[in-house]
Amino acid sequence: MATSRRVSRVAELIKREVSQMLVNGIKDDRVGTGMVSVTDVDVSGDLQHAKIFVSIYGTEEAKAETMAGLRSATGYVRSELGARVRLRRTPEVIFIEDxxxxxxxxxxxxxxxxxxxxxxxxxxxxxxxxx
Incomplete structure (x- = not known):
């Protein structure tokens, strides 16, 4: 079990890296239909799961399309996190609309x-x- 300080540091690091991926990395056109920003990241105590809360600005249709694009990009996001963040195990990523x-x-x-x-x-x- 990681200390709460380490969990919060990992959460901030994941938030920063995923925000950069939203700007530059994710090539799915559905993600670009609504303006997306990462509002919070909740990492479990064992650093195995990360809930990424995203705020999407736009119509309900654009929000649904953007969430579908984010969910399909979870594999890419997890592999990029594994390359960018040095952890023993890369956490499972779940996108949740905030x-x-x-x-x-x-x-x-x-x-x-x-x-x-x-x-x-x-x-x-x-x-x-x-x-």
Whole structure:
């Protein structure tokens, strides 16, 4: 079992290398349909599995196509990681779509709408009080 410090270092290294692969390495056209960025990497304690969370900007169709391209490129990504990162065993790679940025944007939009409603409401209340 690796130490938590080593696991976090390996996760950061995998994140950096996969991000570079998304820019230069993966030749699948489906990956280029949506703007893709690696948001997080979760590596298991024994360094055997790596969940790579990706954020994809675009339509639902582009997101599905991009995820299909990423899933088909897992073998390439794993072999490239094996060449770039010096580990005894290269971890199994799983791509997972990360929707947290979209959820955060929705929450911020709702909060802004509530703020707008609250700033508009006191003026209306004052009109009712003064009559």
């Amino acid at each position: 929707n947290s940025i979209e959820r955060g944007t929705k929450v911020l939009t709702l909060l802004n709408q509530l703020r707008q409603e609250r700033t508009n409401t006191p003026e209306e209340d004052e009109e009712f009080v003064s009559e």
